[in-house]
Amino acid sequence: MRYESPTTVEAAVTLLANEAGKAHILAGGTDLLVRLRSGFIEPDLIVDLKRIDALKSITMESDGLRVGAAVPSAMLNEHADAVAGWPGVCEAAILIGSTQVQGRATISGNLCNASPAADSVPAMVAARAIARISGPQGMRDVPVEEIATGPGKTSLAKGEFVDSILLPKRAPGTSDAYLRFIPRTEMDIAVVGVGICVTVDKTGTCTAARVALGAVAAKILVVEAAAQALIGTKGDEAALNALAAACSAAATPIDDKRGTVAFRKEIAGTLAKRAAKIALSRAEKNL
Amino acid sequence: MPLDRDPADRTYKVVGHRHNRPDGIDKVTGRAKFGADLAAPGLLHGRILRSPHAHARIKSIDTSKALALEGVKAIVTAADFPDHPQVLEDGELTNIRYNVMAREKALYDGHAVAAVAASNPRIAAKALKLIEVDYEVLPHVVDVELAMKDDAPILHDHIRTEGMEDAPDCPTNVAERIELGYGDVEAGFAEADVVIERQFRTGAAHQGYIEPHACLANISGDGSGDLWCCTQGQFMVRDVCAQLNGMDVSKLRVTPSEIGGGFGGKTTVFIEPVAVALSRKAGKPVKIVMNRGEVFRATGPTASSAIWVKMGCKRDGTITAAQAELKYQGGAFPGSPVSMGAMTAFACYQPKTLKAIGWDVVTNRPKQAAYRAPGAPMAAFAVESIVEELAHTIGMDPVDFRLKNAATSGSKSAYGPTYSDIGLVETLEAVKAHPNYAIKLGPNQGRGVASGFWFNFGGQTAVTLNLNIDGTVALSVGTPDIGGSRASMCAMAAEELGIPYHHVQTIIADTGSLGFNDVTDGSRVTFASGLATIEAARNAAKVLCERAAKIWGIPADAVTWENGCAVPAGPNAGEFPPMTIKELAKKAGETGGPIAGHFEVSADGAGPSFATHLVDAEVDRETGRITILRYLIVQDAGKAVSPAYVEGQMQGGAVQGIGWALNEEYIYNDKGVMENPGFLDYRVPVASDLPMIDTQIVEVPNPGHPYGVRGVGETSIVPPLGAVANAVAAAVGARPEELPMSPPRLLKLMKEQAQPLAAE
Known part of the structure; x- marks a missing residue:
């Protein structure tokens, strides 16, 4: 070698x-x-790659x-x-x-x-x-x-x-959040991961969204239906529930040592709701 | 051994104070030598080929291609461990031989089938791939209850159930049935106002020591040799390795390295006899170091279990009946700690009637090894869950309920013997008085209590103490230090001799330098090696007095030892100024030669230690994730020789118990192959998972030790499983019956038991 x-x-x-x-x-x-x-x-x-200066900045x-x-x-x-x-x-x-x-x-x-x-x-x-x-x-x-x-x-x-x-570069009123589920606090691999990026207008209404799920399929999943559930709403409970349902439905996880299918599908929705709330509140501060 | 004086009245100068441990600096600076740190000229590297199958007949092993590889110096298989008479007449030794190198069949995923010694690790790894093993894969079983079924795949044709009069004469995986108890439990249940029964399950937890097994064997052409290894007992390693290799015990010297954790898992051998065989065959030193995957797949976790408990009590809290059936699988060989489970299950209480049945079962898993209070934590989990539920059901405070039924000094224990002085009541009262018990809980939070018991052990012990020319002391003990015991030995020797703590240096001697010592287990070291250290120091003091008497020309019994000096015993003895240990050491050559003290004993009277733990936990109801908010341990140490290391033992046991309760378990796939043989997916708690573990030491002196010491290392892992389960049950209103309470399991439990339990 x-x-x-x-x-x-x-x-x-x-x-x-x-x-x-x-x-x-x-x-x-x-x-x-x-x-x-x-x-x-x-x-x-x-x-x-660590000796290449351009890649260290x-x-x-x-x-x-x-x-x-x-x-x-x-x-x-x-x-x-x-x-x-x-x-x-x-x-x-x-x-x-x-x-x-x-x-x-x-x-x-x-x-x-x-x-x-x-x-x-x-x-x-x-x-x-x-x-x-x-x-x-x-x-x-x-x-x-x-x-x-x-x-x-x-x-x-x-x-x-x-x-x-x-x-x-981001449009005004845009921000993002990431949440993952692990049984411990660190030193672990995501059982489910959710990244959400949203844009809101001055009324707090979501005008653009992108939702990506990790650890619930062979590749990272982009869930368009989840994004659509948010767009046009202010992140009310009904919208968040629709977002969660879309994420749970889109997830195609496997049963393994880190979690069951049922658990991962449910947690994908739960985390998506939580991440969306954080992303929306951050986005409003960026207006 | 009676107490010299009332320990409560004694003022200690060294014992009970906080000292830096003698091994501390070397460990934090990386200078300490662990198992893998020794090298030797001409060193070969050993690697072990392991079965990829859970259960398979080994039809043939062809090592010719591997042997032909340049750099391969020796290969051993089961054929290199022939039928020496001393092996065949000892059932456990026969099992150990089978476990360290598979014969006829591979009995679990990871079972050793061959070993190679080569000039470097890469060649050794390459050689493993060239060994051709022809396996006939057999049906397997890893679950304790499935293994007990009539149609289960059978591991050993010779096993018949011991302890059963009407056991059928056909092969079974049930190695033994044990039963204990007293009174008529049916009458006890009839007398009860409330009866609760539940079926529990616990996963197999590994000791999780940070240092993987490692050893270096160097066998000479004359058949004698040395073995260096990390172990909890060098004498055990010597005796087992010598016998398995057909050597005289005197021909093998074993030196224990520093040890990076053992927790019971290093009280047996795995790679050591193999390294000896390879070294003898190759004529060169051979080092074997396990990787973490090997540690998980092929060393001993503890048993997994299925436990049914039924208990009844009266409205006033009196437990009228206690019944349990415990099924433990201990891996591929008989010897699960089910009898310990049955004996400890109700040891904290005085039920009016009791019946406990235990089943020892073999499965296609690695041979279990001792793990901190072997067999007790899972039994305590089941019993403490029911105890808590009984208390809630009759509307009694759970600590008061335990106090009402607590084992007390002089009471007859649930497993037979009568307790001497014990401290369970004191731990319960301390918990009740602790501020944590009164903190108001928030939503989704719950509080749990559990008590725990461990027997503790004494055992064979030999200690030698030598006085150096400058008056300092060299102390040799034979019990590897896994919890700060060298510091405690230094303290006890210094206390007896009246010299400063740092004037004593304690080493863990090799097998050639000291009499036989049992392994470091049973929380025995501070008790037994401590007792022997005290007696060895007293013997040395006697010699010192004799030397002073000789110098002064007075009878030896006219001199006593006080504050590090020989002094005349009374006015009649004559007027002599005190003679210091330093002066006497200097004159040793003229007064009779080297000054030493030694003591050999089979120590009895290791008093049991009790503890009560108090936990607050919070549950995320949407994910099933559990956060431990607060954790308090109160434990009886008899006399805490080194309080900081007693607290460390208490905290460490709690952390391991919390891990067992929350996430740690062996996960097998449908082929019986372990899916999580690494710390990534075998989830021990990390530091940030836990709050500060609060500790409170209670001291109820053990009448069996001169200072009142009782072992503390094991009891601390007994209560956490039940305590955490009780806290979670209180938080979610549903009772966890299966450990670990991993988030998927807890979320499922919350969904299925939407109705909160009536009593909780």
Whole structure:
């Protein structure tokens, strides 16, 4: 196994593209090292992104906030603009693992690990985040929900990697929230995760919404019916119940060691209601 | 051993005060050497091939390809553990041999089938993949009640139910039936005004020690050798490993490392005999370190259980009848702690009539190992649930109800013997007087109480104390320190010799340096090694007095030991200034040679410890998630030698019990394969899950120890399961009958029992 730590994106692409064997990206390493040590993967090449300066920064661009692939969750949560503008994404990122893990774990890594239970991904999907991919053919931007194609599988081609994530600029009256259910308080994997992003007008009426569920299907689910249940309402009890029902109906979870089908479907609705209330109240403050 | 004097009147200079533990700095700085920290020149790395099947006949094992791999130095299978006579005549040793290396059949997912020693870990891992095992997969059973059925898959053809006169002569998974009790329970129930019965279930919980099993064996060409390992008992390891490998016990020296938690799970062997066999075959040192998956799949969790309890009481609270049927599965071999469950179930009370039946059952799960008060927590969960419900039903305060029925000093215990001085009543009264008992609860919050009992143990113990040239003391004990016991040994030796705490250094000696000691179990160490330490120090003091007498030219019995000095016993002995331990140590060579004291004993009189726990919990009614808001432990320590470590034991036991109650359990799929062999999905509580665990030590001196010490390590895990269940029942108005109370289970319970229980 070779370990490389290039200092430019181009060098990283070249290393990945030229590797004949199995190549893996190391950002925070909080998933990769665990899988490596437990024998799940046997890489021929590991390319560490943490020496590439451009990937270690958070930058305000004209169309949003760009978060480099080597930015850990803890750093994202120390960035005032990030926390003020995208509280749902930030609170999802700071739920990953433990305090120690958050000092390393990145949202790009969380995305590319392609776990259906990833915490930051439903929040990013709700926020319509865009992944920037670098590869042998150059650069391309794709919505984050197109990265994972199934548990552990991504749409990235050989030589490609996510170098950063753009959190698109928000209209006034927009905010988001993320909630997950775990039996403990930390160090756990979401049994259900819900990311919700809403926009409200001056009357407090919801004009746009996006609802994403984690851990209840093979991929992150975008529940359009749940969004429609909110739009045109002020988040009254009936609307929230309709939202919950839509989420429970959309969820197609499995019975496993973390929860039953019935439990996960119900909790998807319960958490969606709670997350929607938080997102709506945050959005009103952003008018 | 009688009390020297009334401990309540004694003023201690060292004992009972708070001291830094001697192992503390090394542990927090990473200098302490644990099981995996030893290396040796020419070291080989051992790995174990484990069965992927819950139950399978091993038709053949072909190791030729693995042996041909460059760097592979030795492979062992069951064939390397032949039928030595000393093994065959000991049933438990035969079971241990089968458990450490499968023979004929693999009995559970993770059962060892072969082991490799190679020049590095990667080659060892590669070699495992080259070993070809031909399995015939057999039907399996992991549930205790299913395993008891007539048509259940049978694990062992030779098992017949012991303890049953009319047991049929055909193979069964029910290894033993036990029964105890007194009086006529039917008459007792007839006398009762209220009778409640329920069926409970508990999951299998693992001890969850942070340090995985690790050892290094180094067997020489002459057949003698060394073994270094993390264990709760080096002498047990020596005796078992030597016998399984057909060695004289004298040929194997075992040195215990620091231990990163044991909780009973390290009172047996798993990899140690295998490392010895590999080292002997390869002619080189061999190290084996388990990973966490191996720890879960192949070491001993405790039993899972199905427990039925029926109790009746009169309106005034008198318990007239107590009945229980306990079914424990202890994994693939007989020996579940069901008898302990039956004996402890009602040990806190004095029911007028009692009947308890226990069933020891084998299933396709790893062989259970001791876990902190083995067998008691699940029985207490069932009984304390019913006790709380009885109290509510007759409208009596649950602490008053317990006080009304509490076992007291001099009362006859539910399991037979008469209690000496015990402190259950004191713990109940302290709980009632505690501010936590009066705090007003909010919505969806509930309060639960539970009491618990553990026997405690004494056992074989040997201690040696040597005086150094500067008057400091080297103390050797044979019981690995799993809870701060070295600090307590230092304190007791210092107390007796009248020297400062830090003048005593305590080590855990290897098997070549000290007489036999039973393992660290049964909460016995501070009691038994402590007692032996005190007596060894007194023996040394006697020698010191003799030396002073020799110097002064007076009879030895005219000298006594006071405050670290030899002094004339009285005015008739003569006028001599006190002679310090330092002066006597310096002159030892001229006065008769090295000064030492030792003591060997089979310690009796380990007084039981009782505790009462008080919990406030809050339930999220929409998700079934439970938050522990407040937690109070009151426990009788007899005499707390090191109060901080007594509190630590109390808190640690409570935390493990809370984990067992809330989320910890072995989860199996339909193939009998464990689904959660890691800390991600085997959910022990993390620090942020818990409030500060409040502690209050009660001291009712144990008449069996010179200072009144009684063990405290195990009792603390007995009440939490019931206490948490009682708090949750009070919060939601439905009684949890199955542990863990994981959120899916609790949400389902709340849905199914929309009608709140009449009494709660």
